[in-house]
Amino acid sequence: MASVLSLHNISKRYGSIQALNDVSFEVPEGSVFGILGPNGSGKTTMLSIILDILRPNTGNFSWFGVLGGSPDCRKMVGSLLETPNFYHYLSAVDNLNITQAISGRGTAVDIDAALEIVNLTQRKKSKFSTYSLGMKQRLAIAAAFLGNPKVLVLDEPTNGLDPVGIAEIRRLIKELAARGVTIIMASHLLDEVEKVCTHVAILKKGDLLTAGAVDEVLVNEDIVELSASDIDLLENVLKDYPLKTNLKKEENMLQLFFPVGTANLENINQFCFEKGVTLNMLLHKKKSLETKFLELTSATNN
Amino acid sequence: MLQLLKIEWLKIKKYPTFWWMLGIVALTYPGINYMFHHVYESVIGRKDMAGNVAKFLLGNPFAFPDAWHSVAYFSSFFVIVPALLIIMLVSNEYTYKTSRQNIIDGWSRNQFINAKIIDVTIISLIVTISYTIVAAIFGFYYSDTVRVTRWAEELQYIPLFFLQTFAYLSWAFLLAFLLRRAFIALGIFIFYSLIIENIIKGYFKFREWGIREYLPFEISNRLLPMPNFLGKLNEASNDAYKKSLIDVNWHVLYTLILTSAIWWLCYYLNKKRDL
Numbered sequence: 001m002a003s004v005l006s007l008h009n010i011s012k013r014y015g016s017i018q019a020l021n022d023v024s025f026e027v028p029e030g031s032v033f034g035i036l037g038p039n040g041s042g043k044t045t046m047l048s049i050i051l052d053i054l055r056p057n058t059g060n061f062s063w064f065g066v067l068g069g070s071p072d073c074r075k076m077v078g079s080l081l082e083t084p085n086f087y088h089y090l091s092a093v094d095n096l097n098i099t100q101a102i103s104g105r106g107t108a109v110d111i112d113a114a115l116e117i118v119n120l121t122q123r124k125k126s127k128f129s130t131y132s133l134g135m136k137q138r139l140a141i142a143a144a145f146l147g148n149p150k151v152l153v154l155d156e157p158t159n160g161l162d163p164v165g166i167a168e169i170r171r172l173i174k175e176l177a178a179r180g181v182t183i184i185m186a187s188h189l190l191d192e193v194e195k196v197c198t199h200v201a202i203l204k205k206g207d208l209l210t211a212g213a214v215d216e217v218l219v220n221e222d223i224v225e226l227s228a229s230d231i232d233l234l235e236n237v238l239k240d241y242p243l244k245t246n247l248k249k250e251e252n253m254l255q256l257f258f259p260v261g262t263a264n265l266e267n268i269n270q271f272c273f274e275k276g277v278t279l280n281m282l283l284h285k286k287k288s289l290e291t292k293f294l295e296l297t298s299a300t301n302n
Numbered sequence: 303m304l305q306l307l308k309i310e311w312l313k314i315k316k317y318p319t320f321w322w323m324l325g326i327v328a329l330t331y332p333g334i335n336y337m338f339h340h341v342y343e344s345v346i347g348r349k350d351m352a353g354n355v356a357k358f359l360l361g362n363p364f365a366f367p368d369a370w371h372s373v374a375y376f377s378s379f380f381v382i383v384p385a386l387l388i389i390m391l392v393s394n395e396y397t398y399k400t401s402r403q404n405i406i407d408g409w410s411r412n413q414f415i416n417a418k419i420i421d422v423t424i425i426s427l428i429v430t431i432s433y434t435i436v437a438a439i440f441g442f443y444y445s446d447t448v449r450v451t452r453w454a455e456e457l458q459y460i461p462l463f464f465l466q467t468f469a470y471l472s473w474a475f476l477l478a479f480l481l482r483r484a485f486i487a488l489g490i491f492i493f494y495s496l497i498i499e500n501i502i503k504g505y506f507k508f509r510e511w512g513i514r515e516y517l518p519f520e521i522s523n524r525l526l527p528m529p530n531f532l533g534k535l536n537e538a539s540n541d542a543y544k545k546s547l548i549d550v551n552w553h554v555l556y557t558l559i560l561t562s563a564i565w566w567l568c569y570y571l572n573k574k575r576d577l
Binding site for chain 2: 048051052053054055070071072074075079081082083085086087088089090094097098099101102103104143
C-alpha cells in the first residue's frame with residue numbers, strides 16, 4: 001500500500017525541551033492511524049509539523065510523495081489542529097466560506113451539508129463567539145470534513161463533546177474510513193483509538209515507542225485465562241504444560257502466556273482433563289490497548 | 303491575487319471595527335480640515351502686516367490647487383485610525399489562531415503575507431479615497447472662479463497621500479505581526495510615532511544633525527510637508543518650505559525602499575518562524 005504520509009527522523013526542540021526525538025513512521029493509504037500518547041508527549045507538535053505550522057529542527061516529511069508537503073497537498077487534507085480556529089465575529093457559514101475559498105474543497109451546498117452532519121444548521125447564522133465549546137469543536141469537525149478531503153488529520157476530535165457527540169463522531173470516522181479516506185487521529189483516549197483505528201503509533205515525551213498495525217502492536221503474546229474449582233491443583237498441573245512462557249496466578253484464575261499465535265485452547269483443555277482437572281473457565285484474551293499502552297509508557301520510565 | 307482579495311474581503315466586510323474606522327474617517331477628515339481652516343482665517347484676520355502679507359502671498363490654502371496639499375497634510379494626522387484597524391486585523395489572526403488555520407487549509411506562508419499586503423492596500427485606498435473626496439469638497443467650496451480652473455494642478459498629492467498612508471500602515475502591520483498583541487502593538491505605534499520620534503527629531507534638530515530626516519516615520523512624513531501658512535511667514539521659512547517641496551521626490555524613493563524592507567522582513571520571518 002502506498003504511503004499517504006511519511007515522516008523521516010523528525011526532531012523538534014523548544015528551548016531545553018525535546019518535544020520530538022527522531023520520529024519516523026509511515027501512514028498507509030486508507031488506514032485509520034491513531035497517534036497515542038499522554039499529555040505533552042508531542043502529538044500536537046508532530047501534527048503541527050506535518051501541517052507546516054511548526055518547523056522541525058531536523059528531519060523531513062512527505063505528503064503523497066511530495067517532500068515537505070506543499071499548499072496543494074494541504075488542500076487535500078482536512079485538518080482539525082488542537083483548538084477550533086475561526087473568526088470570532090463571523091457566523092459558521094461565513095467561516096466555512098473562508099475554509100472553502102482557501103482550500104477549494106466543497107461548494108455552498110456542501111457547507112450546508114457539513115453543518116447538518118454536525119448538527120449546527122439551526123445556529124449556522126450565529127457568530128462563532130456565541131458558540132459553546134462543543135459547538136466550536138463541531139464546527140471545526142465540519143470544516144475538516146468539508147468537501148470530502150482525501151485525508152483527515154484530527155487532533156483530539158472528541159474534545160469537549162458530550163457522549164452522544166462522541167458516538168456520532170466515531171460513527172462518522174468509521175463511515176469515512178469505509179469510503180477509503182485516510183484518517184490520522186491523535187488522542188489520549190485509548191478507548192477511542194481502539195474502537196476505530198487500524199494502525200497506531202505511541203509517543204512518549206517525544207520518543208516514538210512503537211508504530212504499526214493495531215494487531216501487531218497490541219498483540220505480542222497470547223494470554224489464556226483459565227480456572228477450575230481446585231485452583232491450586234490446576235496450578236500444579238499447568239507447571240508442566242509445554243510451550244508456555246509464563247504462568248501467573250490471579251485471585252481465582254490463572255493466566256498462561258504464550259508466544260503470539262501459539263496458544264491452543266483445545267490442547268490445554270485436553271491436557272488438564274487428562275491430568276484429572278476439569279476446567280470451569282477457559283478463554284483467549286487479547287491484551288487491551290490500555291494494558292499495552294501503560295506497559296509501554298511505564299517501561300521506559302527508568 | 304484576486305482569490306486572496308476575495309478571501310480578505312470575506313474577513314473584513316463583516317468586521318465591525320472596519321465600519322467604525324470608515325465612520326470615524328468620514329467624521330474626522332472634514333472636522334480637522336475645517337478646524338485648520340479656522341486657524342487660517344484667524345491668521346489672515348490679523349490686522350497687522352503679517353496678516354496682509356499672508357493673505358496676499360498665500361491665497362486660501364483650502365482653495366484649489368493648494369487644497370490637495372493642505373487637506374492631505376491635516377488628514378494624515380488621523381492615520382492612527384486605519385493603523386488601529388490593521389493592528390486589530392492582524393493581531394486577531396494570531397489571537398484566534400486563524401493565521402495557522404489559513405495555512406492548514408492550504409495557503410502557503412507567503413500567501414498569508416500577500417493577503418496582508420492586500421489588506422494594507424485596500425485600507426490605504428479607502429482612506430485615500432476619503433481624503434480625495436474631502437479635498438475636492440473643500441477645494442470647490444473655497445475656490446473662486448479663477449482658482450477653480452486650477453483644480454488639476456496638484457493632483458500628485460493623491461498618490462503621495464496614498465504612499466504615506468501605506469508606509470504608516472506597513473509599520474503598523476510589522477508591529478502587530480512581530481508582537482501579536484493588539485494593545486502592545488498599538489501602544490508602541492502611538493507612543494513611538496507621536497512622542498518618541500518627535501523627541502528624537504527635536505534633539506537632532508537642536509544638534510543640527512541632518513539624520514533627523516531619515517527617522518522611520520519622518521521619512522514618509524516629508525512626503526506631505528507642512529503647509530506654508532502654518533510657518534513663520536518670513537523669508538527663511540519660505541525658503542525652507544520650497545526646499546521641502548523639492549525634497550519630496552527623494553522621500554518618495556526613501557519611503558519605497560523602507561516600506562519594501564519592512565515587507566521583505568515580514569516575508570522572511572514568516573517563512574522561518576513557527577506560526
